[in-house]
Amino acid sequence: MDEDPESFARGYQLEALEKAKKENTIVFLETGSGKTLIAVMLLRSYAHLIRKPSEGIAVFLAPTVHLVAQILLQVFVMTPAILRVNLRQSFFKLDFIKLLIFDECHNIRGKSDYACIMREVKDLRCIIFVERIITAIVLQTLLSQVPELLKWKTNYAVGNNSGMQSQSKKEQIDIVDAFREGKVNIIVATQILEEGLDVQSCNLVIRFDPSNTVCSFIQSRGRARMQGSDYLLIIRRYRVESTGATVTLSSSVQLIYFYCSRLPSDSLYLPNTCPIQNVFVKGNGNTNMLKQILCLEACKKLHEIGALTDYLLPEFGTEAEGSLLDVELPPELCVIVMSPISINTLYSFSFVPSIMHRIESILLAAGLKKQLDPYTKCLKVLEALTTKKCQEAFSLESLETLGDSFLKYAASQQLFRNYKHHHEGLLTAKKERMVSNIMLCKLGCERDLLKYKVVSDVAEALIGAYLSTAGEMAALNFLNWLGVEVDFNNQVLDDAQFLARPETYINVYFLESLLNYSFQNPSLLVEALTHGSFHVQDIPRCYQRLEFLGDAVLDYLITVHLYNVYPGLSPGLLTDLRSASVNNNCYAHAAAKFGLNKHILHASSEFHRQMSDYFSKFGESFAGYSYGWEAGAALPKVLADVIESLAGAILVDSGFNKDVVWKSIRPLLEPLVSPDTIKYQPVRELGDICAKNSFRKMFTMSHENGIASITAEVEAEGTIYRETKTGKNKKEAQH
Template sequence: MQSSESSGSPTNPLKRNFETMTNDASNPQQLTPYQLDVLKLGMMRNTIAHFDSGDGKTMTAVMIMKETAVSVRKQSSEKKVIISLAPTRNLVEQQFNALRENTDLMVDFYHGSKVTDIDGRKVDEWDAAVWEHETDKNRVMVMTPKILLDALRNAFLDFEMICLLVIDECHHAIGNHPYVIIMKEFYLNSVNKPRIFGMTTSLVLKKGVSSAGGCEAKISALESIFDSLVYTIQNSTELEDVRPSPSENKSFKNTKESTSDENRTSASENKSSTNIKESTSGTTKRKELHGTTPIRALSGTWGCKLDNGVDFYAYNISFISSVDVKYSSFVLLLESKIDDDVANLEMELYLVSKFVHCKVSSCVKLHLDAEQVAKGKCFQELFFNGIFAKYVPREFLLEPDQKLWASSYMYFLLPLESLDPFQISWKEIDSCVSAIEFIKKSPVLSGEEQSVDSIMTCSESTSLIHFANRSINKDDVTNVVVLAIHTGKIYSVLEVLQNETADSPFDGNTKKFPSFKSYFKQKYEINLVYPGQNMVLLKQSHRAHNLLVDFNNEGILHGKKIKAESCKVNTDRQRYYARLPPELLVILDTRIDVMKSIFLLPSLMHRLESLMLASQLREEITGHMTDIYISSSLILEAITTLRCNESFSMERLELLGDSVLKYAVSCDLYLRYPEKHEGQLSSERSRQVCNSTLYNLGISCRLQGYIRDVAFDPTRWTAPGQRPLRPCPCDHGVETLEVPVDPKYHTEEPKILTGKCCDMGHRWLGSKTISDCVEALVGAYFVDGGLTGALHCMKWFGISCELDPSRVYEAIKIASLHVYTPKLDVLQSLESKLGYEFSVKGLLLEAITHASNQEQGVGYCYERLEFLGDSVLDLLITRHLFNKHNDIDPGELTDLRSASVNNENFAYAAVRRNLHPYLQYSSGYLQTQISDYVKFVAISATDTNSLQTKKSPKALGDLVEGIAGAVLLDTKLNVEEVWRIFELLLAPIVTPEKLELPPFRELMEFCDSKGYFIKTKYISNGDVIVAELRLQLEDALLIAEGTGTTRKIARGHAALKLLSQLQNRGQGNRDGEIGTKNIKESDTTQAKITLFDVQPATDTTTANECSTEEESKSKLEIPVLKSINTKKGGPRSSLYELCRKMQWPMPILTSSEQKSKTLIEIGEGEDKRTSFNCFESHISLTIPNFGVIELVGEPRADKKSSFDSAALLMLYELQKLGKLKIG
C-alpha cells in the first residue's frame, strides 16, 4: 500500500514531516525505537501493529492521535474527528484517561452506560442532535464498536468526517463482529476513507492451534478486513528494559541476552522489525522459482581428457525376475565414489504381471583406455537413443552430438558378459560401433541406386533373409536385435512373415502409398533391392515406464491410499508390432537380454540418482561427524513430497520433526528465560518454529535445490549421450542453474504448476514445501540419530538449542525454594499415584498450583511447567505413534496425534486417574466446572451410547502437562523416564482401529467417498446457535439439527445425529453400499434411464421434513444454466455445480481406450483431428427420487476431453427430461 509520490503531488493532510517530531514537549513519555517505527508508519498508511503486553500500545495510539489532530488542525478547515474503538468498557475508559492525561485534545468516551448531562438518556437512546453536539465539542471520541455502528446506521454520524479510525484489539474482527461490519458497510463504500490504525496482542499462535499456518491465515484475514499492512517486531531486545515484569516478587533484567540472539533463528538479523505483508514466505499460496542442485557424484572430467584413459569406480547392477525372464547385468561407471549405503542397494521394480529384484553392489576400480571410452560412448548413444527416441535423425547417426555429454552428467551404463569373473561385454559394444560404421558407408541413406553386390554377396537360397549388413538363415532370426537404417530405432525380430513382401499393400493410405516399396521410396527416398523377399515382424521398443510404484497392489498416490482397481494396469492390452523389409535393418550382435534390461534402467537410475542427492545433502549437514549416522534412504524420504507419488514422502517425518522442534525450542526457552511467563514463551516459540522462519532458514542453507517435488517421468529422463525425448527449453529468463532469491521469481498465480523442471533444472516450488522439508529433515535425524542428531541438524539450519545442564540445575534450584512442608502428605500421595518420587518436591508443588492461588500470595503456578510439559508429551506421543504405526498414511497419523495430544484427552486422563483432587486453586467458578466435568465423565463411562459432549476445564489438561514438565526437569530432561510414567497414565493411547474423527469430519469423508453434498444452515437464537444439516441420498433426504454456543459445536452435534441416521440405514461407513431396490427400465433410445419405483416415505427423519413448503418449492423450481463453457473442463464444471446446487450425488465417469492400426477421425469442426487411439467415456448420474441416467460420450483424443463430451451430453439429456433449462 505504501507508494512513493512525486514532488508535484498534493500534500496529504494526514501525513507529517517526521523530522519535526521530537521526544520532549510533544512526547510525554520516551518512546522505544519500535514505537517510533510504528508511529511513523501509522502516520503514513493504514497499519496494524502487533504489541506484547507491556509494550506501550496505548501510548503509541495516543501519540498517533495527537499527531493526526495537529496535522488536521493545520491543513484542513473541514470538520474532522478522530474515533478510537475498543471492545470493552474498561479499554474505552483506559484510552480516554490516557488521552486526557497526555494530550490537550478535547476527548470523551462512549459505551452502553454513558448518559447525557442534560436529560440522563443512555447512548443508545441519543438522537442526531445529541451526536452533533458531541462531534462539535470533541476532537477525539473513544467508544465501543457497537456504539459507532448504531450511530452510523441511524445516520447520526457521518463516516466521511472521520479522519483517523483507531481500532484496539482488532483481532476480534471475525464473523459478524461490529469491527467487520463497520469496515464492510461504511469504510469500503466511503469516498474519503479515514486512515486506519489497528492494534493487537494476538497475532502469534496460541496454544491449541494445530499449525503455524493458522498464524499466517489470521494475519492475511486482518490485512484484508482493515485494508492495512501488519507490522510486528522480530527482535525484542529493545523492549527488555521498558517492559514491566510479570513477577510480583522481583524484576529480572538481562541486557546481554535476548530471545533472538545472533546465533538463533532470526531470519533477518539486521532488522528489528518487519512488514509481514511484504513476505508471504512459508505459505501454500506463494510459489517460487528455484533451481535443482547438481549431483556431484555424477560429474566427470573425462569428456575431453582421453589421452591416458580414465579411472572409474564400477558398480554392478543385476536383475532377477519373479518369473522365468532373463535380464542382462550392467555396470555403472562413475568417476567419483559414492557412499556405501547408496552403492549397495536392493529394490523392486514393478512390471505389469511380475516384479524384478534389482541389486546394486560396489565392485572394483576400473581403468578404460581412450579407445574403450570412445566405444562405450558409441554404445550408449546408439542404444539409449535407438530404444527410447521416437526418431533418430540421420545426422545424429552420422555425426553424434558431443553436447549430449555434459561434464556435470557423465557416467557409463554398459552390459556385462559375466559377473564372476567381472567382464564387460566388449563384443556387443563392438557390434554397435561396427553398425554405426556400416551405416556411415551405406548408400541407402543417400538415396543412391544400389546394386546387389554393393550390399552383399550371398547365395540366392530362399532359406536366407537378406539384412542390410549380412544374411542369416530364416530359422535364426527370432530374437535378433536389429537397428532400422531409416529411423535409427532398435527392434527385436519375432518372425519372418511368410505371405508379405515389400510389394504387399501398405497398411495406411493405399491411395498415396500402394505398397511398402513405394512408401519407402516416397517417404525416405530409399530404393529397395530385395522387394520380393519376405518381410519380418518386429517387436517395437516402447517408452520407459515408471516401475517404482506397484500399481497392482495398494500404493500411495497424491498422499492417499489407493486400491488396485483404481490404478491397475490393463494386462490384456493389445500389443502392436512393426513390419519392415529386412534389407533396412542392421543386425546388432547384442543379446535380447540387454535390450530388456535397458527398459529397467531409467527407473533404477532415477532412484539411484535420488539417493546420491540425499547422500550429498547428508554430507552437507553431518560433515565429517562419525558419531551420527543417518541413512540416505531416510534423507531421501525427508526431501520427497507427496507429488512424487512414491510409496514414501516427507509427511510422516514432517509430523515428527514438528514435535522435535517444538520440544527442543521449548526446553531452550524455558531454561534460557526463567522469568518469562508462559504467554511470552509461547509467543517466542511460535515465532521460532513458524513456517516463515523455517522457510528462511531452509533458503539460507540452499535446501530448495534438494527437494524432489514431481513424480518420476521416464520420458524426461535421459542417460548421458541421449537426446531428450521431450525437451523443455527454459523460458524463465535465468541463465544460471541456481535461481536468485528475488521477488521477481515469486508468484501467487494459481495457474502456475509446481514441480515440473525445464531443461536447466528450474522449477516452481510452493514456499511452504521448503519449511515442511526443514521439519522433515529434523525428524529424520531424530529417527536415526536421536535427540543429539536432531539438535545437530537444527544447528546446521541455524536453530541453536543448547540444553545446558547448568541451566537445568538452576531451574531445579529455583523450584526447590518453594515452601511445601504443610502439603508434604498431599505430594507423597500424588507421587504414589504417579509411580515416581520427586527429588525436588517443589517441582511437583509448582505443577499442581493453579494461577488463581497467586491471589493468595503464592508466587508461582504451573503455567511455565505446563508450557514445557505440553512439548514433551507432544514429542513422546508423536514418537510412539510414528514407531508403532509405520504402515498407515500420513493423514491418519496426523489424526491419531490430534486425537491423543489435546487438552480434552489430558483432562479426561486426569479425572480417570483421579488426579484432579490434587489441583491447588482458589476459584469457585473453576470448582464448579471441575465438579460438573467429573460427573459427566462418570455418566459417560456407563452410558456409551450417549450423544452428549462436554468441554473439559482447561485447568485439568494443564495439570497433566504441568506434571509432565515437572518430571522432565526432575529427571534432568530424561524423556524416557517421562514416557515410562505417562504411557501408563494416558493409556490406552488411541489406535487406528479405535480412532474416532470429529463427527462433521467423519460425515464429510463419508460424503466425499460417495459423491454426496451437504447443505448447512445456521440460525442464531440468543446465545445459542442452531445448525441444520441436509444430506440428500439417492432415495431419501436426511435432516438433523444441533445446538451449541458456537457454530462448530452446533454443527458437530448435528453431524453426530446424521451419522446415527446413516448407521441405522446401514450406510454409516465409507465402504457401505447404497442400495437401489425396486427399479424398472424405461424405453429410451439414446440414454439408458433406470427409474426408481418410489414408495411412500415412512421415515420421520426424511418424509416429514421433505414435506415442508420450502422443499415443495425447491422441487418445482427447475435450475437454469445460462450457458455451457465448452472449453476443456467446462462441461464437467457445469455438471458438478448443478449436482452440488441440487444435492444430487456426483456423476460417475469411466473411460475406455480404443486403439487402431489405421488413423481414425475424432471430433467435429475445428476440433476434428486424426489419431491412432481415442477415448470414450461412460457417465452415470443418479437423481434422487427419479432414477439413474446412463449414456456414452463421443470419442475424443484424450481422456479428459472424453469426460467433457459425456458431461455435455448429460446436460442436454437433463434438458430433454425437464430437469434443467439451458440458456
C-alpha cells in the same frame, strides 16, 4: 516554497530571525503576524546541518495533533509528548536536534510536556559537591573526557589550606566568575562553595556524597538560586549503556504500569506471570517518593533479567511476514525422435526417465548425507526429500510429523532454560518464531536446501530422518547445522524452592504415589498444580511455564511412541493417531479420571462451576477412553494444563529425563489409541462418506437463547436425509 521567504519578510520578522540564530528565543506576536514564517526562515538557515547523511534533525513541536498535521510536510513535526518519550528512551539524542521550535509556547507551564522538556533539557549551570579534594579533582577530569559532556566546560574548586592542588583565593573567585558568566558550566567543589556563592542562573546542585550535617544540607541546597532549579542526591537512576535509555524516579512509576499492562491478565485476576513478585525499599520519605524509588528499583531488576528490552520497554510480539518467490521455468527442451528403432528396444527405453530420476534423487540424498552424517541411511534421507506429489511409494510426511514434534520439544527446552523469568506467553511467541515454516525456509535456503522441493517440510522431515536412524544427538547436530541453535543439557535446573512447605497446600504423598515418582524438589509439584488465580505470598509462580514445557515433551513422547510401535503406518493415519492422543480433551479426561481436579490450587469460581456442571450432567464416571473426540469434551482446559505442567515438572526435576516422564504420565493416559480403536469425529466421517460417494451435504445453524442448533441435510441417490441437534455451542451440536 521556491521563493526565498526572506525577500518578502517584514523587518520585525528578520530581526527575530537574527536573534534566534544567535541564542534561544521566544517570539511573542499576535495571531496572524507571521510567527510560522520566522520558524520556516530559521529552518532554511539550518538546512545545511540536517541534510543526509548527517544525523542532525530539526524538530517542530506543536501542542495538538491538528497543528502537527498542518506542518508535517515541511519538517520533523511532533507533539511535545512524543519528543519527551523519544528523548527519555534515547530513540534519538538531543545532540541530533540542530533546531528546536516550540509552537504555542505559552503552554510551557506547570507539568505540561513542554515544561517537562524544558526542565529535563536546558542550559547547564551545575555545582557538584563532594567531600574530598582528590574526589573533586578526579571527578572533574573524568567529566571533561566524557564525549557527551564535551560541549560543557568543567572546573573544580577546593580550599587553599591543603597541599594537594590547592587553589588561591583569586583562583576561586575567577572560577566562580566564569561560572556566573556561563564560561564554565560545571564546578566540582568541596564544602568551600557551600556558602557565600550567589549565582542566580545556577539550576542544578548535585551532592555526590550525602551531607554530613543538616547545616551542610541547607547551605548546599541554597546554592540553586534559579527558579525551577533542581537539587539532586546521587542515589537512584538506571541507564542502559548499549542504548542510552534511562528511567528516573519520575518516569519509573509510569513504566511499571506500562509493563504490567503488557502482562497476560483478565478482569478478575492478575496471573503470577511477572518474573518479579516482590520489591522492597526502606526510607523515611513521603509515600509518593517511596513509591517512585520502589518502581525505579523494579525497573532496574526487570531490565537485568530481560523482561524489559535495552530501550526499557516490554517486548512486543511481531507478526511474521512471508512472500512467494517468482520462479522462472525454462522452456521444455526439444525431443529428438530416434528412428528407426525396434518395438522391444523402444519399450525398454520407456524406463530410462524413471531410472535417471531415481539415480538423480539418490545422488542428491547421498550428497546431503555426506555433508551431515555419513552413518544415516541414504534411503531415509531420500524419503525425507520426497514429497507426496512425486507419487512414489514413500513420502516425507511421516518423518515430517516426527521431526516437527522433536523440533518443538528441543526449542521449548532451550527457551525454558534460557529465559527463566519469561512467562508462558512470551515463551510461546519465541518458540513460534523459532520453529515457524518461514524461519525453517529461510535457514533451509541458506543451507542450499532450496533444490529439495518444499524447504520447510524437507527440513522437518530431515530432522525426523536423522532422529529415527541415528538418534537424538544426530538430530541435534542437524538442527545446529541448519542454524537452529539448541542443545540437551541434562543438568537439574537450580530453581529455588518455595518458602511454603508443600504439604501445607497439597497431598504430596498421594500425588507422588499416583505419578510413581518422588520429587527431589517438591516445590515443582506445588507449582505444577497452582492456577494463575491462586495468589499466596509463599507461592510466587503458577503452572504456565511448566505447562509450556510439558506440552512439547508429551507431544514428542506420544509421537515417538506411535511411530515406533506402529511402523509402516500411512502418514494420514499417523497424523490421525497423534491428533486423537495429543489434545486438551484427552488430557482433561485423564486428569478428571484420576481426581486431579481436587488437588488444583485455584480461586476461580468459573473453574468450580464448569466442574459442577460436568458432574451434574455426566456423573463422576470416567471409565471411557482418554482419547478420541468424545474424551473430556465438556471439561475445562485447566485440567489439560495440569497434565502438561506435571509432565514439565517431572522433566525438570529428573534432569530432563524423558523416559522418567513417559513412565510417570503414560499410566494416566492409558489405554492409548491404536489403529484398531481410533474413532473419527462424526463431522469428518460424514464428510468422507459424502466425498467418496458424491453425496451432497449442507449444514444450517441457528442460535437462540444461548442454545446452538444445527441441521444437517444429505442428499443421497435422490433421497434427502435430515437431522437436527442442539448444544451450548456449535462444536457440541455438530458432534
